[in-house]
Amino acid sequence: MTKTMKLALLATAGAAIVAIPVSASHNNGGLRGMFSGHHLGGHGGAYAVQNACDPCAPTWQQKRLNQRLRAAPTFVTAQQSASGLRGFSQVGYAPQQRNTLGYVVQDYAIASPQTFGQQSLGQQYAQFNATQSYGGYGYNPQAAEAFKADLARNYSFGGATVKTNARYSDRMLDWQENTTGKALTILASRANGILEPNSLYLGGGVQGGFMYQKTDQPGQFPLLSRFPFFSPNTDLESGVFAINNAALSFTSTFGDWTSVYLQPEYSETEYGRFQDEFQLRKAYVVFGNLQKSPFYAAFGRKTIDFGNFDSYNAFTHNEGAHYFWSVSDQPVLEVGYYKNGFKLVGSALSGGRQLRVAFADEDNNIANYAVSAEKEFLIGNGGAFTVGGGYLHDTIYRDNFTAHTFGERSTTTPPTNLISGRNSAVNAFAEYNSPIFDLMVEYTTTLEPWGAAIPQTPDGTPFPQYLIDPTGSTTSFDNINFDQNLEVIVAQARIKPMVNGRRMAIAAVGSWGNISDDFGNPITGATFEKNQQHALSVEYPINDFLDIGAEYVYNKGFIPFVAPQLVSNDETEAHAVNVGFKARF
Numbered sequence: 001m002t003k004t005m006k007l008a009l010l011a012t013a014g015a016a017i018v019a020i021p022v023s024a025s026h027n028n029g030g031l032r033g034m035f036s037g038h039h040l041g042g043h044g045g046a047y048a049v050q051n052a053c054d055p056c057a058p059t060w061q062q063k064r065l066n067q068r069l070r071a072a073p074t075f076v077t078a079q080q081s082a083s084g085l086r087g088f089s090q091v092g093y094a095p096q097q098r099n100t101l102g103y104v105v106q107d108y109a110i111a112s113p114q115t116f117g118q119q120s121l122g123q124q125y126a127q128f129n130a131t132q133s134y135g136g137y138g139y140n141p142q143a144a145e146a147f148k149a150d151l152a153r154n155y156s157f158g159g160a161t162v163k164t165n166a167r168y169s170d171r172m173l174d175w176q177e178n179t180t181g182k183a184l185t186i187l188a189s190r191a192n193g194i195l196e197p198n199s200l201y202l203g204g205g206v207q208g209g210f211m212y213q214k215t216d217q218p219g220q221f222p223l224l225s226r227f228p229f230f231s232p233n234t235d236l237e238s239g240v241f242a243i244n245n246a247a248l249s250f251t252s253t254f255g256d257w258t259s260v261y262l263q264p265e266y267s268e269t270e271y272g273r274f275q276d277e278f279q280l281r282k283a284y285v286v287f288g289n290l291q292k293s294p295f296y297a298a299f300g301r302k303t304i305d306f307g308n309f310d311s312y313n314a315f316t317h318n319e320g321a322h323y324f325w326s327v328s329d330q331p332v333l334e335v336g337y338y339k340n341g342f343k344l345v346g347s348a349l350s351g352g353r354q355l356r357v358a359f360a361d362e363d364n365n366i367a368n369y370a371v372s373a374e375k376e377f378l379i380g381n382g383g384a385f386t387v388g389g390g391y392l393h394d395t396i397y398r399d400n401f402t403a404h405t406f407g408e409r410s411t412t413t414p415p416t417n418l419i420s421g422r423n424s425a426v427n428a429f430a431e432y433n434s435p436i437f438d439l440m441v442e443y444t445t446t447l448e449p450w451g452a453a454i455p456q457t458p459d460g461t462p463f464p465q466y467l468i469d470p471t472g473s474t475t476s477f478d479n480i481n482f483d484q485n486l487e488v489i490v491a492q493a494r495i496k497p498m499v500n501g502r503r504m505a506i507a508a509v510g511s512w513g514n515i516s517d518d519f520g521n522p523i524t525g526a527t528f529e530k531n532q533q534h535a536l537s538v539e540y541p542i543n544d545f546l547d548i549g550a551e552y553v554y555n556k557g558f559i560p561f562v563a564p565q566l567v568s569n570d571e572t573e574a575h576a577v578n579v580g581f582k583a584r585f
Contacts, residue, residue, distance in 0.1 A: 019177040036192070161199045163363040166544045168194060169203030169584045172249050172261070176317070179325060180372070183286050183298040184338060186251065186259050192291040195253050205251040207315070209580020222531070222555035223316065224576075243268050244315065244580075247281070259286045294339035303327050303343040303580075304358055305334060306370040306390045308442055312507035314494040314537035314549035315578045319511030320490040324368070324425060324444045326357040326392060329406065342374035343388075351394070351405040360394035361420065369393050370524045383434040389426045397486050398423040400451035400460050404424040405561045415460030419451035419475050438494040445487035452564055453516040454482045457523065488513040505539045521565045527546075528568035531557025545581040 131250070154163050171178055171185050178185060189195045212220050219233035224240075229497035247265035254260070284300025304326040311318045317325070328349055336345040351360030351367025360368040374388025399420035403409040429442035456462045461474050472479040492509040511533040520527040537551030558572035 015222075015454070096555050098229070107109070118160050128242075130204065130315055131280045161196075163196075163201050164203060164585055165194070165200055165201060168251075169205055169249060170199065172251070173203060173205030173208060173245075173247055173263070173584060175245050176313065176315070177319065178307045179309045180303050180307060180348075182261075182282075183284070183296070183302065183305075183334060184336070184343070186261060186286050187288050187338075189294055190253065190256075190259065195251060195259070199252040201249075203251070203585060204247065205249070205584040206246045206583065207580065207582045208243040208246070209578060210239065211242050211317070211580075212412050212578070213237065213553075213576035214576055215572060215574035217558065217569060220558035220567075220569060220572045220574070222533070222558045222572065223553060224573050233352065233475050256292075257287060259288050260284075263284065281327075282392075284531055288336075290338065290503075294337050296336050298332075298334040298336075300331050302326050302332055302334070303351065304332060304347055304354075304370050304392070305336075306347075306392045307372070307444055308388060308429045308431070308440070310440070311509065312438065312440070312494045312505075312537070313509050313535045313553075314505075314507070314534055314539045314551040315580055316533075316551060316576075318492065318509050318511065318535075318555050319488045319513045319531070319533050320442050320444055320491045323486065323488050323513060324392075324395075324427070326395075327355040328358065329353070330357040343372075343374050343380075345372045346370070347372075351554070353396070353409055357395055357425075358392060359398060360422070361394045361398060367394070381434065383432065386431045386433070388427075388429050391424045392427075394422050395425050395446060397425075397446050397450040397452075400454070400456065402452050404564050407538050417456075417460035417474050417560050419454065419456075419460060419462075419477070419480070421448065421451075421477055423448045436496050438492075438496075440490075440492050442490045443487070443542075446485045448477060449480075449482050449484055450486045450515070452561075453486065453528065454480060455516070455519045455521050456565065463519075484514060484515070484517050486513075486515055499540065502541050505537075507537050507539075509533075509535045509537075515559060515564065524566055526565050526568040527570045528557075528559045528564045531559050533572060545584055548580075549580045549582070550577070552577055 047541075062214035075318065082288075085431065105166070154161065171189075172182055186195065190197075195201060211224065213224050216222050216236070218236060221238060223258070224238055245265060245267050247263050247504055250260075250262040252260045261282060261284055262280070264278070265281040266276060266278045280301070280526040282300075282302050284298050284302045286296065286298045288296025290296070307320070307324055307328050309318075309325045310322040312319055330350040330352060332347050332349045334345060334347045336343065338344075347370040348366055349358065349368050350368075351362030351365050353359045354368075358368055360372075362368075370390060370392045372388065372390035374386055376384050376386040379385055397416075398420060401409065401418060401420075402413040403412050409500060424447045425442040425444060426447065429440060431440040432438065454462050454466060462480055464470055466480055466482050467474065468479050468481050488511060490511045494505055494506065494507040496503045496505050512530070513532070514530045516528050516530075518527075518529045520529070533553065533555050535551055535553045537549060541547045553576040555574045556572070557568075557570040558574070559568040559570060
C-alpha cells in the first residue's frame, strides 16, 4: 500500500467518524467527559439542593461539609465508572462508587456532588438542620467527623492555605491516562471549584512493583530492555523490583486567571545514558478562566499536546505512547480554545532535541510546532464519543542518527552518511466512554520513512537496491526508494464492573507497529520490520489513596530504537507479568 493511499484512507476514515450521527446534543460542555451539571439529578449545576430546610441559614458544620465536598476532584482512571476524556464525567460523585463531578463551562455553573456516603447531600442537610440551634449554630456528630477529616487536608502557614487532594493528584500524576490534557485539567478543576484561588495544593504519587519477563532469545527483553542497563544481556528471564515513578506535584493558584504547576519526579526506568533518575519533569504556568473565556494559554516544560496516547494497561504504556508520546525539555508555548466539547490547541517550541520525540534539528530557534483538535459528543446513558487528531511538525525520526538524548547527540559521532530531513507525524483517534465500558482506537504515523529504518551499511549508506540512481545522492530521500513510514495502531477496551462498592477495571490492549520492510540488515543479521505488544490487565482501587493491579504482556519483536539495525530481531517472543501498586496523596 502506497503512502498516498494510506493517507487517503486515514482521511476518509476520519471524515466518516465525524459524520456519524449522534443521538444527543452536546449541551454545554464536556470535552471528553467535562459534562454539564443537569446530568447530576436536575440541580442545574448549583450547589444548593432541595431539602426540608432550604430557607434556613446553614450551620457552620454544613458549610464545612459543603466546602469539603467541593474539594473532591474529578477522578477518572481505569479503575472507575466515570466516562469521558481527560477524566471529567457527567455522573455524580459518590465515594462508594468513585464516580466524578460534573462540569459546566458555558453556563458558568458548578455541578455539585450528589451523594455523601450512602445518603444524598439533601438528606445530610436535613439531619444537620434537625439538630441545629436557633441562629444557625449547633452541633452534629456527623458534621464534626467531616470537619475533622477536612482538617487533615488543609493547613495554614503564615496566611497561605496549603491543601492536599488525593483525587486531584491522581488526575495530575496519572502516568497511564490523561496523557496530554493536564493543562486543561487544571483549568477545569478551577472552574469546578476543586482548586480554589490563592491556594497551594501539594500532591504526591508512587507507582512501582515487581516486573518479570521471560524471552526466547538471550538478553532480548522487548519490555525491560527499553531501558538500557536494566536487565542482564545473557539471561532468558529477568525479575526486578522497580519504582517506575515517584513524583511530587505543586499546584499554586493566583487570583482567578493564573495557575502554576511543578512536578519533580524520580524514576528507576529512565533511559540510562545522559538522563538523570531525578528530573523536574513538568514546570509550567497556565493562564485562563473557563468560566469567563474559552481561550487559555500555558508556558513551560510540559507534555506537548499532540495525540491521545492514553493506555488502558495497568502499568505498561502501549506502543503508540512508546513511539510518539512527546515531552518537552525546553519551554513550550501552548495556546488553546475549549467550548461545548470542542478543543483546539496550538503549540510552539524550540527546534532542539526535546525529552521525547519532538526534534527539528535547529537549536536556539522556534522551529517546531504541534496542532491538536478534538470534539466530544454526548450520546445518552452516561456515554460519550470523542474523535480527535493532531500534527507534530518534526520528530526524532528525521534522520538515521539514533542517539537517544540531547547529550548523546552532542557527544557522539553521527553516521558518515547522514540521511536527514523533516519528518512530521500525524495522529487520529476515536474513543467511546461509558460508566461501565471504554473503547479506543488510535493511529499515528510519520509522513516520511525513518532514516534509521532504511536497510543500510554501518556507515549509514542505503543498500544499492534502495537507490533510485546508484550514482546519485545517498543522503537524499528523493533518491531513496523506500516508502515504509513509522506507524502504529492501538486498539483497547475496558470493562468496569462494580466489586465491593468500587469499580474494578479489566482491560485488553493491542498494539501493532510497522517500522521497516522485510529485508532486514544482512551484515548484522538484524530484522526490524514490525513488532507487536498485547496486554491483559486488572486494577482495583482499595481506596482513594491506593490502587493495586496486575498485567500480562505479550511482545513479539525486539527492536530497540537506539540501534534498530544492530541487534533487532522481529521474531523474538517474550512474556511479562507485572504486579504493583499506585499510591497517592
